[in-house]
Amino acid sequence: MTGIPHTYDAPVHIAVIGGTGIKSLPGFTVVATLKIDTPWGSPSSPISILHHNSPTSGKPIPIAFISRHGLHHELAPHEVKNQANIAALRSIGVRTIIAFSAVGSLQEEIRPRDFVVPDQIIDRTKGIRPFTFFEGGMVGHVGFGDPFDNRLGKIVRQCGHSLEGDGVRLHDKGLLICMEGPQFSTRAESNLYRSWGGSVINMSALPEAKLAKEAEIAYQMICMATDYDCWRGGEEEQVNVEMVMGHMKANAENAKRFVAAVLDELSKEEHAEQILAKHLEFQMKFAGSMTHKSGRSKEAEAKLKWLFPGYFD
Ligand SMILES: CSC[C@H]1O[C@H](OP(=O)(O)O)[C@H](O)[C@@H]1O
Numbered sequence: 001m002t003g004i005p006h007t008y009d010a011p012v013h014i015a016v017i018g019g020t021g022i023k024s025l026p027g028f029t030v031v032a033t034l035k036i037d038t039p040w041g042s043p044s045s046p047i048s049i050l051h052h053n054s055p056t057s058g059k060p061i062p063i064a065f066i067s068r069h070g071l072h073h074e075l076a077p078h079e080v081k082n083q084a085n086i087a088a089l090r091s092i093g094v095r096t097i098i099a100f101s102a103v104g105s106l107q108e109e110i111r112p113r114d115f116v117v118p119d120q121i122i123d124r125t126k127g128i129r130p131f132t133f134f135e136g137g138m139v140g141h142v143g144f145g146d147p148f149d150n151r152l153g154k155i156v157r158q159c160g161h162s163l164e165g166d167g168v169r170l171h172d173k174g175l176l177i178c179m180e181g182p183q184f185s186t187r188a189e190s191n192l193y194r195s196w197g198g199s200v201i202n203m204s205a206l207p208e209a210k211l212a213k214e215a216e217i218a219y220q221m222i223c224m225a226t227d228y229d230c231w232r233g234g235e236e237e238q239v240n241v242e243m244v245m246g247h248m249k250a251n252a253e254n255a256k257r258f259v260a261a262v263l264d265e266l267s268k269e270e271h272a273e274q275i276l277a278k279h280l281e282f283q284m285k286f287a288g289s290m291t292h293k294s295g296r297s298k299e300a301e302a303k304l305k306w307l308f309p310g311y312f313d
């Protein structure tokens with residue numbers, strides 16, 4: 001990437017995390033590529049800073065973009081650098097994340113290529129992924145009753161609805177099952193999740209959403225259904241990578257239009273407070289201060305001070 005600077009001087013408040021089939025956001029001007037080292041290592045990919053013109057002020061708004069599985073999809077779901085991704089984004093000023101995910105549908109009415117803006121998650125990961133910033137000598141607990149940010153979700157849903165009828169079908173709510181993978185589910189598991197009321201299934205929402213919550217970042221995932229997992233039909237209908245990639249590719253234009261519509265909306269001045277997630281600011285200053293200074297491990301304290309400058313002095 002010759003000629004593109006590796007620094008960007010202004011804070012960046014909005015980020016997009018791209019998933020399967022979305023390794024970049026074409027149509028936006030790349031103004032910088034950042035390689036950020038965090039106490040949790042390097043992110044899944046360099047962070048691209050894109051310029052997006054605000055529809056109201058006409059001014060360029062910077063957007064950060066990370067490719068969750070790496071630039072070449074080399075990271076399996078359990079290998080995604082979730083802590084580094086979220087820490088690096090927070091360090092450049094990000095307080096709003098729109099995350100994109102290819103999901104299996106657990107309900108007949110959610111058809112392949114439909115979009116779902118989920119409002120709940122059930123954790124079926126197996127505890128093998130690093131899932132918190134608060135460990136190793138500093139304890140913190142954050143509420144996770146609403147895993148997605150309700151205010152951001154409302155904006156995302158409105159944008160999705162504005163595209164409806166134009167090749168976009170949107171389901172306003174949904175229970176997302178996040179499984180461990182990388183193997184897909186057994187039919188018994190798929191039916192179990194359906195009996196729990198699951199709408200869609202992926203392998204990526206967690207711990208991404210938990211870490212975003214700990215980092216005081218408003219987070220909403222946009223899901224696109226690519227298959228009916230394995231609960232419906234015969235063997236030939238079962239999910240496979242070809243099926244997922246086929247639907248992702250065929251509907252990539254709509255996925256990118258959806259993301260662009262959300263970025264357009266978030267770039268309006270009326271959302272200035274929202275994109276800074278002012279309603280979440282300072283919650284970890286208290287929630288992360290459980291461990292008395294005298295009992296903190298120096299290493300944990302140093303890492304958390306990097307993530308939250310001024311919180312734990
Ligand atoms: C390629 S199918 C399984 C894979 O697809 C989803 O990826 P992402 O959420 O990053 O779009 C799912 O979570 C799995 O990682």
Ligand SMILES: Nc1ncnc2[nH]cnc12
Pocket residue numbers: 102103104105179184185201202203226227228229230239244
């Ligand atoms: N059926 C499925 N299960 C888990 N993750 C997926 N991503 C896309 N389809 C999926």
